[in-house]
Amino acid sequence: MRDWLTKADMLLLLFVTGLVVWLYVAIWGADTAALEVEIWSRGERVQTLPLAEDRLLSVAGVLGDSHIEIKHAEARFVDSPCSNKLCVLHGALRHAGETTACLPNQVSLRILGRDPRYDAINF
Amino acid sequence: MELSTTREDHLIAWLTALAVAIHLIEAALPSPLPGVKPGLANVITIVVLMRFGWRTAAWVSLLRVLVSGLLLGTFLSPTFALSLGGALCSVAILWLALQLGRGGFGPVGYSVLAALAHMTGQFGIAYTLFIPHPGLLHLLPVLLTLALLFGTTSGILARSMLKGFDNA
Numbered sequence: 001m002r003d004w005l006t007k008a009d010m011l012l013l014l015f016v017t018g019l020v021v022w023l024y025v026a027i028w029g030a031d032t033a034a035l036e037v038e039i040w041s042r043g044e045r046v047q048t049l050p051l052a053e054d055r056l057l058s059v060a061g062v063l064g065d066s067h068i069e070i071k072h073a074e075a076r077f078v079d080s081p082c083s084n085k086l087c088v089l090h091g092a093l094r095h096a097g098e099t100t101a102c103l104p105n106q107v108s109l110r111i112l113g114r115d116p117r118y119d120a121i122n123f
Numbered sequence: 124m125e126l127s128t129t130r131e132d133h134l135i136a137w138l139t140a141l142a143v144a145i146h147l148i149e150a151a152l153p154s155p156l157p158g159v160k161p162g163l164a165n166v167i168t169i170v171v172l173m174r175f176g177w178r179t180a181a182w183v184s185l186l187r188v189l190v191s192g193l194l195l196g197t198f199l200s201p202t203f204a205l206s207l208g209g210a211l212c213s214v215a216i217l218w219l220a221l222q223l224g225r226g227g228f229g230p231v232g233y234s235v236l237a238a239l240a241h242m243t244g245q246f247g248i249a250y251t252l253f254i255p256h257p258g259l260l261h262l263l264p265v266l267l268t269l270a271l272l273f274g275t276t277s278g279i280l281a282r283s284m285l286k287g288f289d290n291a
Contacts, residue, residue, distance in 0.1 A: 004231065008229075012236065016235060016271060027260050
């Protein structure tokens with residue numbers, strides 16, 4: 001063992017392993033708790049609702065009413081007057097920063113957390 | 124006009140050729156994740172560092188990136204930028220380790236440092252220049268874990284090589 005690793009090598013390996021473990025905790029354990037859902041329609045924010053209260057609501061869009069469900073701190077499209085139902089198929093949103101939209105009806109959802117996170121940055 | 128070459132020049136050329144060969148063979152291997160390669164050419168850098176010092180190792184490492192880039196057709200492409208950034212970072216950390224470690228590190232130590240610095244440098248460039256998305260950060264611990272494993276492996280290989288020289 002001494003032949004393979006010097007004392008400095010061993011210290012380094014210990015330190016680096018610790019650093020990597022810490023990075024896992026720091027980056028993957030970051031607070032992404034979802035608190036609220038923002039509902040947008042035709043380019044305007046219609047309402048912001050807490051995810052803690054379960055409810056069903058309909059939001060008027062360009063084509064008609066989109067039905068949105070908030071349940072177990074998740075938000076999802078239940079139904080929308082579009083043809084392909086991509087918004088419904090997207091499923092439930094549960095992490096801060098997640099979004100989904102029904103483009104034909106121009107209704108979208110956005111989950112907010114404690115810190116606003118960017119969904120994209122361009123230069 | 125004749126260019127006079129020193130013994131060191133020839134040494135650097137030979138060692139670079141060896142590193143380039145390893146780099147090219149490795150480039151032909153498919154990789155499950157972009158940017159993740161065992162980095163076996165790193166073995167040469169470490170062996171050169173232990174045998175001939177930092178100066179030669181830095182030359183070999185940077186020339187390897189340049190020549191491999193030209194041969195693979197990635198010269199001045201994003202791949203090349205990542206490769207060069209990684210190599211610069213690892214050469215820099217090796218210099219630092221030599222200054223601060225006072226010869227305390229062995230091949231495994233240097234190799235791990237170089238691999239981690241290479242990965243961090245690449246990641247930094249990928250993040251700032253190409254994909255500045257916070258989601259990319261989630262990959263960092265995974266990539267560094269792989270760098271740690273590959274760095275250790277390369278270090279063990281470098282040690283075996285150095286041992287082979289001693290016995291020869």
